[in-house]
Amino acid sequence: MSTAFGSLLFAYILSQFYRAFLAVIAVDLARDLSLDASGLGNLSAIWFAAFALAQFPVGLALDRLGPRWTMAGFYLLAVAGASWFALADSFASASIAMALIGIGCSPILMGSYYYFGRTAPPERFALLASMLVGLGSFGNLLGAAPLAWSASAIGWRASMLIIAAATAVSALGILLFIRDPARVGEKTTDGQGFFSGFVAIFSLRPIRYIAALVLVSYGAVAGLRSLWVAPFFGQVHGFDVSERGHAALLMAAAMSLGALAYGPLEKRLGGPKPTVVAGTLAAIASLVALALFGAQSSGAALAAYGLFGLTGVTYAIVMAHARMFFPAHLLGRGVTAMNFLFIGGTGLMQWGSGHLVQATSAAGWAPASTYASLHGGVALLLAAALVPYLMSPARPIKH
Numbered sequence: 014m015s016t017a018f019g020s021l022l023f024a025y026i027l028s029q030f031y032r033a034f035l036a037v038i039a040v041d042l043a044r045d046l047s048l049d050a051s052g053l054g055n056l057s058a059i060w061f062a063a064f065a066l067a068q069f070p071v072g073l074a075l076d077r078l079g080p081r082w083t084m085a086g087f088y089l090l091a092v093a094g095a096s097w098f099a100l101a102d103s104f105a106s107a108s109i110a111m112a113l114i115g116i117g118c119s120p121i122l123m124g125s126y127y128y129f130g131r132t133a134p135p136e137r138f139a140l141l142a143s144m145l146v147g148l149g150s151f152g153n154l155l156g157a158a159p160l161a162w163s164a165s166a167i168g169w170r171a172s173m174l175i176i177a178a179a180t181a182v183s184a185l186g187i188l189l190f191i192r193d194p195a196r197v198g199e200k201t202t203d204g205q206g207f208f209s210g211f212v213a214i215f216s217l218r219p220i221r222y223i224a225a226l227v228l229v230s231y232g233a234v235a236g237l238r239s240l241w242v243a244p245f246f247g248q249v250h251g252f253d254v255s256e257r258g259h260a261a262l263l264m265a266a267a268m269s270l271g272a273l274a275y276g277p278l279e280k281r282l283g284g285p286k287p288t289v290v291a292g293t294l295a296a297i298a299s300l301v302a303l304a305l306f307g308a309q310s311s312g313a314a315l316a317a318y319g320l321f322g323l324t325g326v327t328y329a330i331v332m333a334h335a336r337m338f339f340p341a342h343l344l345g346r347g348v349t350a351m352n353f354l355f356i357g358g359t360g361l362m363q364w365g366s367g368h369l370v371q372a373t374s375a376a377g378w379a380p381a382s383t384y385a386s387l388h389g390g391v392a393l394l395l396a397a398a399l400v401p402y403l404m405s406p407a408r409p410i411k412h
Contacts, residue, residue: 054367079193091117
């Protein structure tokens with residue numbers, strides 16, 4: 014599986030870059046396209062909204078066509094979007110580009126999960142999923158200090174054209190190295206209609222308990238990493254563009270290490286659920302620390318952001334927990350239904366956070382107070398979502 018895993022990993026690294034790059038070039042982008050904080054938040058939210066809505070056709074395509082053509086075909090839209098973004102001269106044109114990139118990236122992780130779910134033993138799913146997320150999160154690193162350096166050296170527009178070319182190479186790699194697994198027969202009552210398979214997924218009782226955390230957990234960590242880590246350190250602690258890039262790099266590195274660690278940790282703790290609960294509690298604690306003490310010391314704030322990145326990336330383990338309850342013939346729609354919630358929730362949090370920062374700034378709040386309210390609000394959302402998750406079954410009941 015090494016060649017196939019490598020092609021999936023390269024694709025996911027680029028997908029991670031696309032969801033994180035705005036934070037580093039936010040200042041240049043705001044200047045060149047005349048954007049305020051809500052505009053940046055809306056631009057980021059468009060990517061996540063397009064990504065989330067595309068999960069429905071992606072899920073059906075995975076179950077009907079398989080991962081090879083689904084991922085490669087969609088990724089060509091990301092190539093077009095990245096090229097368009099490099100030429101954008103307004104919020105409207107950048108929005109179209111972000112939508113194309115979001116749609117293009119939409120099948121990459123779920124196509125990989127589908128591939129693992131159909132070609133690897135079930136007990137290896139969490140490990141493979143966490144390895145892909147952990148190693149793939151180096152795309153966050155690519156979208157941190159290296160992007161800041163590239164944007165300074167050749168400009169953000171030229172940098173985006175280089176990424177567009179790399180995305181085209183990735184699509185070719187998927188066609189060359191991924192082979193579709195044999196199709197699973199589908200029950201006529203469960204998936205002939207476009208939405209009926211998704212209805213079946215959300216009708217599963219365990220999924221209803223898991224859904225709230227799915228909606229909030231990834232949005233919390235991805236939202237702060239992709240949009241607010243650099244502005245927070247710039248406005249509250251006076252970091253320059255290079256220092257902001259290094260702060261984003263620290264959080265991205267912590268996210269990569271955390272995602273890699275969650276796979277082995279899940280084995281030690283006896284399953285996905287206790288692992289997710291422990292990680293979420295630690296993530297909430299780091300956000301509370303940021304809300305209370307984040308403005309007092311840049312070192313303490315960096316440590317808290319690092320801890321949040323390390324513990325907040327429960328994405329793959331939450332998915333492994335939900336995956337236990339999906340029927341085989343609905344695996345594609347199952348993983349994409351969860352991803353719709355993961356990414357849709359992230360888009361909502363991006364939109365909401367942008368308006369929160371804009372509103373509090375317009376009301377005359379100091380940056381320290383604005384970001385304290387942001388960090389505290391995210392902590393409350395995570396705590397509220399954890400409550401129903403605690404009532405979910407740890408694994409399917411065998412009859």
